[in-house]
Amino acid sequence: MSGKYLLEINNLRTCYKAEHGDVWAVDGVDILLEHGESLGLVGESGCGKTTIIKSIIRLLPERAFSEGEVIFNGENLLNLSMSEIRKIRWNKISIVSQSAMNSLDPVYRVGDQIVEAIRTHRNVKKKEAWSRAEELFELIGIDKSRLKDYPHQFSGGMRQRAIIAMALSLDPEIIVADEPTTALDVVVQSQILKRIQNLQNKLNSSMIMVTHDMSVVAETCQKVVVMYAGKVVESGSVESIFNEPSHPYTMGLKNAFPSVKGEKIELISIPGYPPDLQNPPTGCRFADRCPFTTKLCLEEYPEVVEVNKNHKVACHHLNKVEEMRKLAAHRSTWETTGKELV
Ligand SMILES: Nc1ncnc2c1ncn2[C@@H]1O[C@H](COP(=O)(O)OP(=O)(O)OP(=O)(O)O)[C@@H](O)[C@H]1O
Numbered sequence: 001m002s003g004k005y006l007l008e009i010n011n012l013r014t015c016y017k018a019e020h021g022d023v024w025a026v027d028g029v030d031i032l033l034e035h036g037e038s039l040g041l042v043g044e045s046g047c048g049k050t051t052i053i054k055s056i057i058r059l060l061p062e063r064a065f066s067e068g069e070v071i072f073n074g075e076n077l078l079n080l081s082m083s084e085i086r087k088i089r090w091n092k093i094s095i096v097s098q099s100a101m102n103s104l105d106p107v108y109r110v111g112d113q114i115v116e117a118i119r120t121h122r123n124v125k126k127k128e129a130w131s132r133a134e135e136l137f138e139l140i141g142i143d144k145s146r147l148k149d150y151p152h153q154f155s156g157g158m159r160q161r162a163i164i165a166m167a168l169s170l171d172p173e174i175i176v177a178d179e180p181t182t183a184l185d186v187v188v189q190s191q192i193l194k195r196i197q198n199l200q201n202k203l204n205s206s207m208i209m210v211t212h213d214m215s216v217v218a219e220t221c222q223k224v225v226v227m228y229a230g231k232v233v234e235s236g237s238v239e240s241i242f243n244e245p246s247h248p249y250t251m252g253l254k255n256a257f258p259s260v261k262g263e264k265i266e267l268i269s270i271p272g273y274p275p276d277l278q279n280p281p282t283g284c285r286f287a288d289r290c291p292f293t294t295k296l297c298l299e300e301y302p303e304v305v306e307v308n309k310n311h312k313v314a315c316h317h318l319n320k321v322e323e324m325r326k327l328a329a330h331r332s333t334w335e336t337t338g339k340e341l342v
Pocket residue numbers: 016017018023025043044045046047048049050051052061212277
């Protein structure tokens with residue numbers, strides 16, 4: 001273990017080479033993850049969240065490449081050979097993905113699949129691996145007798161918990177949960193998120209939670225990174241970002257999801273769509289959807305400024321942030337997108 005950070009992503013840029021031109025889906029992203037910390041990577045569909053994860057563990061398609069640094073335990077993962085990266089994937093950085101529920105093989109008992117996963121990476125006897133699987137089922141709250149069941153005998157929520165057990169089976173240093181609960185109903189979703197959070201605390205592993213839902217982040221994370229169109233627009237502690245959102249996009253995202261504390265707030269969605277990443281604007285990428293856009297926003301990409309301890313924002317209008325916050329809470333504000341309101 002070296003350094004303060006377990007994972008340090010510096011100026012990560014990832015490009016997909018498509019027929020009609022290059023798509024820089026991730027464009028200059030910095031992320032710092034500390035030991036034992038849980039970080040929420042949040043933003044609308046298509047903003048580059050999954051691309052960041054695929055870049056970290058080098059699972060990009062052939063016609064894609066990354067630049068920059070992804071330092072994990074002192075090594076730049078982008079420079080490792082495929083055989084070296086395979087030793088890290090799953091073993092040290094494990095993924096619970098969007099489609100994980102379908103990744104259990106229907107013809108094998110769930111327990112055997114966990115045992116198999118453990119024994120592929122660790123030189124242990126079957127019996128020892130089975131005890132580990134029992135221990136993990138206890139941790140995720142499923143009776144160990146159910147290890148003998150087939151996946152179809154599990155509910156969706158149980159299947160997802162079994163996948164989490166599998167992801168934890170090798171004591172990874174980082175658990176990446178990529179939209180782990182989107183396919184589940186709200187009640188099960190909340191139970192699973194609580195469980196993930198408890199487990200992460202108990203095991204003291206670090207976590208990256210990828211989601212489009214701000215309330216999921218509020219429930220499970222300590223730190224937040226808000227992405228928009230391939231760039232980080234705001235990052236900081238959950239308290240800081242929720243109490244004092246400083247980028248209009250974060251303010252908009254907060255409006256769009258029900259409060260986890262159950263406070264009644266009016267849900268307001270952000271009108272419009274993110275820009276085409278094949279031809280991104282020169283200025284702030286959120287400018288054409290932002291109610292506070294000025295000429296400067298259209299012309300120059302804003303610098304990242306630290307507004308509070310470890311709370312960083314890329315917006316030209318931080319001098320009027322309080323006024324923006326007040327206005328952003330009203331639906332009418334978002335109906336005037338593109339007109340200088342402050
Ligand atoms: N294989 C690919 N070839 C070309 N472009 C791609 C490819 N995969 C993703 N993209 C583009 O990269 C951008 C980022 O996609 P990515 O899947 O990382 O976003 P995301 O935030 O994870 O979205 P979602 O929440 O929908 O998964 C999108 O504009 C997408 O169209």
